Each structure stands twice: as structure tokens, then as C-alpha cells.
Amino acid sequence: MASLLFFIFLTAIITTEAQRGESIVNLGSSLTPTSKSSWQSQSGFYAFGFYQQANGYAVGVFFAGIPEKTVVWTANRDKPPALASVTLNFTSDGRLIMQSAQGIDTAIADPPERAASASMLDSGNFVLYNSDKKIIWQSFESPTNTLLQGQRLTVGNELFSSVSVSDQSTGIFRLKMQTDGNLVQYPVQTTDVAEYAYWASGTDGKGSNVSLCLDDDGRLYLLNSTGTILKNLTQGGYPTKDVVYFMRIDVDGIFRLFSHNLDKNGNFSVIWSSSNNKCDPKGLCGLNGFCTMNDQDANCLCLPDFASVIEGNWSSGCERNFTAESCKSKDGSMKYIMKAVPNTVWEDDSFSSLTILTKDDCEAACLKDCNCEAATYRDGVCRKQKLPLRFGRRVLGDVNNIAFIKVAISTSTINKIEPLGREKYSRKDIMILGISLSAFGLIMSVISAIAIYKNRVRAYRRVSNSGNVDLSMDVSLRSFTYSDLEKMTNGFKEELGRGSFGTVYKGTIWNGQKIVAVKRLEKVLTEGEREFQTEMKVIGRTHHKNLVRLLGYCHDGENRLLVYEYMSNGSLANILFKPEKKLFWDERIEIARNIAKGILYLHEECESQIIHCDIKPQNILMDEYRCPKISDFGLAKLLKPDQTNTFTGIRGTKGYVAPEWHRNQPVTIKADVYSFGIVLLELICCRKNVDWSFPEEEAILEEWAYSCFEALELDKLVSDQDVDKRQLERILKVGLWCILDEPSLRPSMKKVLLMLEGTVDIPIPPSPTSFLSTV
Structure with a gap:
């Protein structure tokens, strides 16, 4: 009863706050970065709209009534900055979207129903209302790196630091309100275990549905669902007149409580921080x-x-x-x-x-x-x-x-x-x-x-007795039972894709809060078992934003399944080869750079040097922001520390396989460079590397690309009207160097990335097959 009364009381406060000090935004309203750029709250202290980031613009909430234009919330924070030609539209049908000059729409908010109006509140909360004047979406419910007065970080949610003061993209630290009641700081890309934590509130096990709250008087505290305060991080009682408070996890990984006196019009002052030792945050200095x-x-x-x-x-x-x-x-x-x-x-x-x-x-x-x-x-x-x-x-x-x-x-x-x-x-x-x-x-x-030997024996005892797969590598993966995965996938109902080794299904974990991809290997006794072991050993040890993340596995009897993060945009092939999903030139080049970064990580930055062996658009998956992530490591080869090449049977997919595979020569990391070169040519031309629907002289892409390069007819390769011809020539030369028959002449992936980024000169490449006779 007490918790119900508390909930009613809290709802009344929120509703009252929503109605107080609001500035209504009507359907059909719009903003641009260079003219009317924001919608301000009634007091003029907060604003929602465009702010400058790098060489472009982002959309968010920021302090507008003080000289320091401090950003407190950002929409789509990991998307590239928008150009000055974009428009933020609150459309007549109730959608809040950013539109590019080319007509591409990007959603800023995702309410469950169409909105009827919007408002920038004096609390710093930007809200969308339905026709009954009820809030259907609010920025307070999806914080980025900051909490404002009256805002809460609810159970299971996280704040992420920014890359820098001027770049609000996701940084390298996170603050999580855990389900066990503990508020904990971790570096990103780590699991929620004590060995990675560098600060904790020490409130684990003391309550359920705990939230981090900030009051108007500067009190920062942890509150459970019954209204009991578990811990005061600050005692509060600070002045409330003409003073604003906010909490932020800073770029350096420490979260701090700030105050700002509006009368004095000065800078923000730190009145509390999670640590006084700036070396406490793990990962501040990067690898090595x-x-x-x-x-x-x-x-x-x-x-x-x-x-x-x-x-x-x-x-x-x-x-x-x-x-x-x-x-x-x-x-x-x-x-x-x-x-x-x-x-x-x-x-x-x-x-x-x-x-x-x-x-x-x-x-x-x-x-x-x-x-x-x-x-x-x-x-x-x-x-x-x-x-x-x-x-x-x-x-x-x-x-x-x-x-x-x-x-x-x-x-x-x-x-x-x-x-x-x-x-x-x-x-x-x-x-x-x-x-x-x-x-x-x-x-x-x-x-x-x-x-x-003893460590391996202990590791083997932790897995199913019916299998012999070595899961003793140092990875932090979750083990699932087969029945777990049946429930997660609703009986393997929704198929996402099918490959030579098995089928991928859509599933959910964390009570349906996170979508995952579940790969069920079907050739268990031969290739499936080998692929299962290879993927576990390879991707289980990798940590890179351009590699698909492996979350867990199932080793239950004869069942072998792998659980991956879900890529909502499917494969690069699904986008690249379909005219209705056309990628713009700048997007394609950025995708190429990111694929190169992922392969470079496998070749030079991993614990064990890895040859992927099957780089192709079908194995490059795209997340919700169209950021590419390399997947499908079942054919990969791990090289020993003193090994630079390997002999093995032909692996990979026809059209992307390097020539040395067919000549029974030792295979090196340069095999992946060749495959990347083919993919790069496909990205340039938006077509498959072999397509007999074209005239015979154009059917094989690598031959046609070189003939166009040699004849100085690069315009034939692209349909885009806004392509920088010098950049096109540069990128094409990179691709042609990558697909040379002689592996030693192909550049390393580090050199490839430097060439793609324009930091090194690129000599004129020879014909891709001109060295065939010397091999």
C-alpha cells in the first residue's frame, strides 16, 4: 500500500512538472542549424535543437541561458555529425525526424504512438504528448551521460561518458544501475563483474528496483521501489534559489555533481565526485x-x-x-x-x-x-x-x-x-x-x-560431459542450455539467415529487453563441430567495434549454438546490391574504412594473429547505425606466435578467394587483403564482383575496374553524381593494389587503412594479373 501511494505521489509530481514552465511545439514546426536552430523552454534556460559538433551538427538538449553551451542529452549520439543542409521536422503526422537534403529520414524519438505536440520543459526534459496531453516519450527516460534535477537513472540502465568535451559520441566508461541494487562504474566492452569495476556504491542486495536520483537541493541518492533511501551520495541541503545542479559521467570516467550559480554567471563548480584519484578509471590509457x-x-x-x-x-x-x-x-x-x-x-x-x-x-x-x-x-x-x-x-x-x-x-x-x-x-x-x-x-x-593441465581439467568439468570442445580459453561468455535458447527464440520461429553450416534465428534475452541472433550449427559431427570450436576460440577473444560480438554459447549434448549481438540492418550484401537501399558515396567509403579497421585488428592487434579466410559482403553485418561488423569466423585460421603462414585446403567463397589458395601456396594474412580488395571494388561500384547480366567485358568486376582505370574512364564505375573524382581514383587504386596476384605485393591492412584515410601516397597499381607468370 505504501509503495502504491509513493508511486501515485511520484506520478503527480512528474505530471505537475510537465505542465509547469512549458513551451509548446506544434505539428509542422521545423529547425535548421543555421536559422531557427532550437526550441527553448519557457524560462529560456534549456533548449532542444541543433548544436555544433566537429564540422557538423547534432541534435540534443543543452543549457541555453548561460554562456557555457553545455550539452546534457544527445539524440543518436553515435551517428556522424549532420551537414548544415539538414532540417529537423516535427511532421504533420506526429513524427520527430531529421531530414537530409537527399531526403533521408533519421528518427530522433521513437514514441509508441504518433505525437500531437511537443515541449521543452524548464526541468530540461524534452517531451512528446499525445492528443490527450499525456507524455508518450521523454528525453529523461533515455539519458546519455547526464542526470538533471528531478531525473532518475532507473534499474538496468546506464550512462556512458562522451569521447571528448567537444564530441558527444559514446566514450569508454559507463555507469550502470544494476538489478542487484548496486551502482557501479565499468569501462565499456566489459562484463558486469567485480574484476572490471572501479567504483561501486556498495548497495548490492539492499533493495530491488533501485534508482539513482538527483533532487533540486543537490542531494544525489539511491532510492528503492518502496521509497526507502538506501544511500546518500551527497547530503543535499545546498541552495536552491538561482542555482542549478546536474550529475555527469565525465570523459575521464569519473562521475561528478556540478552546481552553477545563475546570479554570478560563473563556471560550473564540482561539489562531489566518485573518486579523487583520476587514475582509478580502468582503461583511461588504452591498451599497453x-x-x-x-x-x-x-x-x-x-x-x-x-x-x-x-x-x-x-x-x-x-x-x-x-x-x-x-x-x-x-x-x-x-x-x-x-x-x-x-x-x-x-x-x-x-x-x-x-x-x-x-x-x-x-x-x-x-x-x-x-x-x-x-x-x-x-x-x-x-x-x-x-x-x-x-x-x-x-x-x-x-x-x-x-x-x-x-x-x-x-x-x-x-x-x-x-x-x-x-x-x-x-x-x-x-x-x-x-x-x-x-x-x-x-x-x-x-x-x-x-x-x-589442472586448469583445463577444471574448465572441461564446467561444460557438458557429452562433448569434447575446448572452452578453456580466457573469454567471458554466458553458457546457455538448449531449452534456454528454445524459449529465447520462441521455438526457433523467426529465421534471419541460412549458411553452409547452419541457420541463424532471432531471439531475445534479459526478459525480452535485448534482441540477439542465435546461430544453430547443423552439421555437428564434422564441419559444425569444427566451426563451433573455431568461432569460440576466435571471436570469443576479440573486442573491437567492427567485429560482431559473441555473447554466449550452448554446448548441450549434440546441440551446438552461438549467441551473437543482433545486427538490425542485416548484411552489407542486403544493402549494397539493392538499389532501393542505396548507400551514398561517403557512407560507402566510411564502411570500407571500418571494415579495414576490423581486419587490421584481426591481423595485428589480437592476442593470436587471425586470418578470417572468408571476407565478403554477406559476412559483414550492419548495425542500426549502418556501422559494419565482421562476422562468421568459422573458417578462420589462428596463427601461432612465431607463424606467418599456413597450408590449408581452399576456404572461403568463390570470387573472393585469393589466387594462392588455388595454387597450393602457403596462405598469409594477405589472403584477407585480397578479399577486402574485391569488397572495396563492390563498394565503389555498388554491384557484385561477378555479374553476367552485364556485357561480357563488364561481367568480371576486377577486370572491368582496371580497364576503366587504365582508360581514365572512372565515371563508368559509379552512378553517384556527387563523387569527388580525385577520391574515387584514390580509393580505386587501393582496391587494385589489394587484388594483385602476388601476395607480397599487396599492402598490409595497416597500409590499406592509411591509404583509405588519405595519409599516404598511392603509386599507380599494375594490372592485377600482370605478375601471374612470376608466381
């Missing part, structure tokens, strides 16, 4: 970087012999400034030494854990293990790891934590190195040390083998 405090400011450093991927962009992380090769040279001498990074803590993603007496022993054990790229040592425990390292930060005074990083050494400088500050070694010393370490390494290998 670690955070250190410089006075009160955070500073990011790279591992030894590493450099920033993008100078000035911490979250981009660090990469080697040397080329990683086999850990031993032909004469058996070591190619690497270990360098120490003291007083640092990292994510424990170890593949082997040893009990060792000293840190020197830990260093030596990693140096002798070709699979070990880094090791962390604390209190007699040595954990061998592969790169990249994540979530690094320096902890002053904690001298027991130390990381050892394997870095390259040249033969000419081997006598000049003073690793870890010790004396210079002569060749004789190194030989004696090497023999000693070899003996020690043999002992450690036996210990490691025993430890690995």
Missing part, C-alpha cells in the same frame, strides 16, 4: 598504457619500447615501435630482453601462473617462453601474459607489484644493454646465463604444464 598521477592530474605512459597509437589521444593506447619476430634467431641466440615497469597493477589475463621465489626468476621464466610477452609478479606469484596489457596504473608505495615486458634486442647492441639497471653482460656471461636459464626453464615448463 598505464596511468600515473602528476600532482592531481592523470598522465599516461606507454610500456617500454612502445609509442602512442595517436599522439595526444590516451584512449587509443600504445603499440610496439619494433617489429615482433620469432623469439629466437637462426643461431639460437635470444632476440629479446625484459624491461621492468615497477609499482604497476594490470588486468590478470594470464595464461600461466607460477609460484616463484623472486622477481628475477619470473623475468627469466617469461624470457624463455616464446608464448610469454609480459609477466606480472607479486608476492611470489608470477603470471605470464600475452599483449596487449589492459587497465594499467601505477600504485605508489606498492613495491611488490612489478611488470616485465619483452622487448626486441639487436645482435649488434646485445653487449650494450643493461637490463633492469644491472651490470653489462659479455657474450660469455650471456652463454652461461642462457644455459642456467634453460635448465631452470625446463623445470618451470614442467610446473607450467601441470598447472595448465
Whole structure:
């Protein structure tokens, strides 16, 4: 009864607030970035409409009554900025949409019914009403990175930081109101487990349907469904006259409560923050970087012999400034030494854990293990790891934590190195040390083998006894039973697609709140079992925005199923080859860049180098924002750390398969470069690579594309009227270099991406088949 009364009381407050201080927007109203650009609240303090972002415009809610035009909510925050020619229309049939000059509509709000009017309230809430004056949609119910006074973060919802102060796209930190009553901060792309949390309210298990609330007097607190306050983050009682408060998860991952005195017209003041240590947020410095405090400011450093991927962009992380090769040279001498990074803590993603007496022993054990790229040592425990390292930060005074990083050494400088500050070694010393370490390494290998065996036995016991698939890799995936998936897919009712190994069905998890794609493998005893294991091992270890995310699996008797995130726009083939779903030139080039980024991650940034082996438009899925994600890793090949090529039977799809497959030559990552080149030509021309409905000389796309390039007739390749001819020539040259018959002449995916982004010059490519006779 008490909870019902509280709900009625809360509803009355919200309704009253909605009616107070509103500025009605009628059907047929419109905004443009350059003329009437916003609809303001009655007080003029808040506005809804266009604000400038990068070289374009976004739509959102922002403070309009103060000099700082601070954005508090953004629509479609991860879509590219719009051009100045767009229009925001509140149409006569009750839709709120942004229209491009080309007539493409983008929904700003998705109410369950058509709206009759809208209003920018003085509370900062933008709302849509139906004809009965009831709110059918409001910005308060879908917050981005900010909570305003009177707003709540309800159970199961999250706030995400922005990329930067000037870019409101989704950043790298999140604040989640969990179903267990705990308010927790995590880095993005991690599961909701304690090891990834870097701040928590400590209210787990203390209530259900808990919400984070902000009152007019600056009180920030957690409230359960019965109206009981579980915890005050701030006590409140701050001035309410001419003062505004808001809470935001900032770019640096810390969430703060701000105040602004309207009389003084000054800047925002921080009156509370979740942490005073700016190095607390995990992932601030990206992969292979670690955070250190410089006075009160955070500073990011790279591992030894590493450099920033993008100078000035911490979250981009660090990469080697040397080329990683086999850990031993032909004469058996070591190619690497270990360098120490003291007083640092990292994510424990170890593949082997040893009990060792000293840190020197830990260093030596990693140096002798070709699979070990880094090791962390604390209190007699040595954990061998592969790169990249994540979530690094320096902890002053904690001298027991130390990381050892394997870095390259040249033969000419081997006598000049003073690793870890010790004396210079002569060749004789190194030989004696090497023999000693070899003996020690043999002992450690036996210990490691025993430890690995025990770990695998424990892992096998966690899966179905009827199967033999190795699920002991370090992935955080959810295990489903077959009956779970039957319920999730409503008896495998809605089919999304069908491939050579099985069928994909639409399903839901989290009580229907999240749509997923469930892939049921049908050839279980042969290819299906192999594909199941390959996809688990490959995509289960990958984390990249341009790769489809694997959420879970089913290993139940003979049933093998994989659960993926749902891609609402289907495959690239579904869009690219259908005239009614035409992609504009800029969209196609952006899609090409994103596909290249995904392949580059597989080739150079993964724990194990991966050859996808089946890059084609059908295996590139498109999310709701038409961002491409590579899928279908069932044919992929994992290369060992010291392996650069592999011999295997022909894999992939006709038309996209590199020539070396047919010539029984060793296959390298350049096979994927070839397939990408074919896809790039298809993106340029919006047609399939082989299509006999065209005249014979145009039927095979790669041959026709080169003939048009050679004849300087590039206009024949595209139907778009607004294509930059210089850019077209540049992109076409990239594709032609990728599809050369000789693999060694094809560029790496890193070079491909640089060429697509226009940062390197592209020489004139030869004919794709001109080197065939030399192979």
C-alpha cells in the first residue's frame, strides 16, 4: 500500500512538472542549424535543437541561458555529425525526424504512438504528448551521460561518458544501475563483474528496483521501489534559489555533481565526485598504457619500447615501435630482453601462473617462453601474459607489484644493454646465463604444464560431459542450455539467415529487453563441430567495434549454438546490391574504412594473429547505425606466435578467394587483403564482383575496374553524381593494389587503412594479373 501511494505521489509530481514552465511545439514546426536552430523552454534556460559538433551538427538538449553551451542529452549520439543542409521536422503526422537534403529520414524519438505536440520543459526534459496531453516519450527516460534535477537513472540502465568535451559520441566508461541494487562504474566492452569495476556504491542486495536520483537541493541518492533511501551520495541541503545542479559521467570516467550559480554567471563548480584519484578509471590509457598521477592530474605512459597509437589521444593506447619476430634467431641466440615497469597493477589475463621465489626468476621464466610477452609478479606469484596489457596504473608505495615486458634486442647492441639497471653482460656471461636459464626453464615448463593441465581439467568439468570442445580459453561468455535458447527464440520461429553450416534465428534475452541472433550449427559431427570450436576460440577473444560480438554459447549434448549481438540492418550484401537501399558515396567509403579497421585488428592487434579466410559482403553485418561488423569466423585460421603462414585446403567463397589458395601456396594474412580488395571494388561500384547480366567485358568486376582505370574512364564505375573524382581514383587504386596476384605485393591492412584515410601516397597499381607468370 505504501509503495502504491509513493508511486501515485511520484506520478503527480512528474505530471505537475510537465505542465509547469512549458513551451509548446506544434505539428509542422521545423529547425535548421543555421536559422531557427532550437526550441527553448519557457524560462529560456534549456533548449532542444541543433548544436555544433566537429564540422557538423547534432541534435540534443543543452543549457541555453548561460554562456557555457553545455550539452546534457544527445539524440543518436553515435551517428556522424549532420551537414548544415539538414532540417529537423516535427511532421504533420506526429513524427520527430531529421531530414537530409537527399531526403533521408533519421528518427530522433521513437514514441509508441504518433505525437500531437511537443515541449521543452524548464526541468530540461524534452517531451512528446499525445492528443490527450499525456507524455508518450521523454528525453529523461533515455539519458546519455547526464542526470538533471528531478531525473532518475532507473534499474538496468546506464550512462556512458562522451569521447571528448567537444564530441558527444559514446566514450569508454559507463555507469550502470544494476538489478542487484548496486551502482557501479565499468569501462565499456566489459562484463558486469567485480574484476572490471572501479567504483561501486556498495548497495548490492539492499533493495530491488533501485534508482539513482538527483533532487533540486543537490542531494544525489539511491532510492528503492518502496521509497526507502538506501544511500546518500551527497547530503543535499545546498541552495536552491538561482542555482542549478546536474550529475555527469565525465570523459575521464569519473562521475561528478556540478552546481552553477545563475546570479554570478560563473563556471560550473564540482561539489562531489566518485573518486579523487583520476587514475582509478580502468582503461583511461588504452591498451599497453598505464596511468600515473602528476600532482592531481592523470598522465599516461606507454610500456617500454612502445609509442602512442595517436599522439595526444590516451584512449587509443600504445603499440610496439619494433617489429615482433620469432623469439629466437637462426643461431639460437635470444632476440629479446625484459624491461621492468615497477609499482604497476594490470588486468590478470594470464595464461600461466607460477609460484616463484623472486622477481628475477619470473623475468627469466617469461624470457624463455616464446608464448610469454609480459609477466606480472607479486608476492611470489608470477603470471605470464600475452599483449596487449589492459587497465594499467601505477600504485605508489606498492613495491611488490612489478611488470616485465619483452622487448626486441639487436645482435649488434646485445653487449650494450643493461637490463633492469644491472651490470653489462659479455657474450660469455650471456652463454652461461642462457644455459642456467634453460635448465631452470625446463623445470618451470614442467610446473607450467601441470598447472595448465589442472586448469583445463577444471574448465572441461564446467561444460557438458557429452562433448569434447575446448572452452578453456580466457573469454567471458554466458553458457546457455538448449531449452534456454528454445524459449529465447520462441521455438526457433523467426529465421534471419541460412549458411553452409547452419541457420541463424532471432531471439531475445534479459526478459525480452535485448534482441540477439542465435546461430544453430547443423552439421555437428564434422564441419559444425569444427566451426563451433573455431568461432569460440576466435571471436570469443576479440573486442573491437567492427567485429560482431559473441555473447554466449550452448554446448548441450549434440546441440551446438552461438549467441551473437543482433545486427538490425542485416548484411552489407542486403544493402549494397539493392538499389532501393542505396548507400551514398561517403557512407560507402566510411564502411570500407571500418571494415579495414576490423581486419587490421584481426591481423595485428589480437592476442593470436587471425586470418578470417572468408571476407565478403554477406559476412559483414550492419548495425542500426549502418556501422559494419565482421562476422562468421568459422573458417578462420589462428596463427601461432612465431607463424606467418599456413597450408590449408581452399576456404572461403568463390570470387573472393585469393589466387594462392588455388595454387597450393602457403596462405598469409594477405589472403584477407585480397578479399577486402574485391569488397572495396563492390563498394565503389555498388554491384557484385561477378555479374553476367552485364556485357561480357563488364561481367568480371576486377577486370572491368582496371580497364576503366587504365582508360581514365572512372565515371563508368559509379552512378553517384556527387563523387569527388580525385577520391574515387584514390580509393580505386587501393582496391587494385589489394587484388594483385602476388601476395607480397599487396599492402598490409595497416597500409590499406592509411591509404583509405588519405595519409599516404598511392603509386599507380599494375594490372592485377600482370605478375601471374612470376608466381
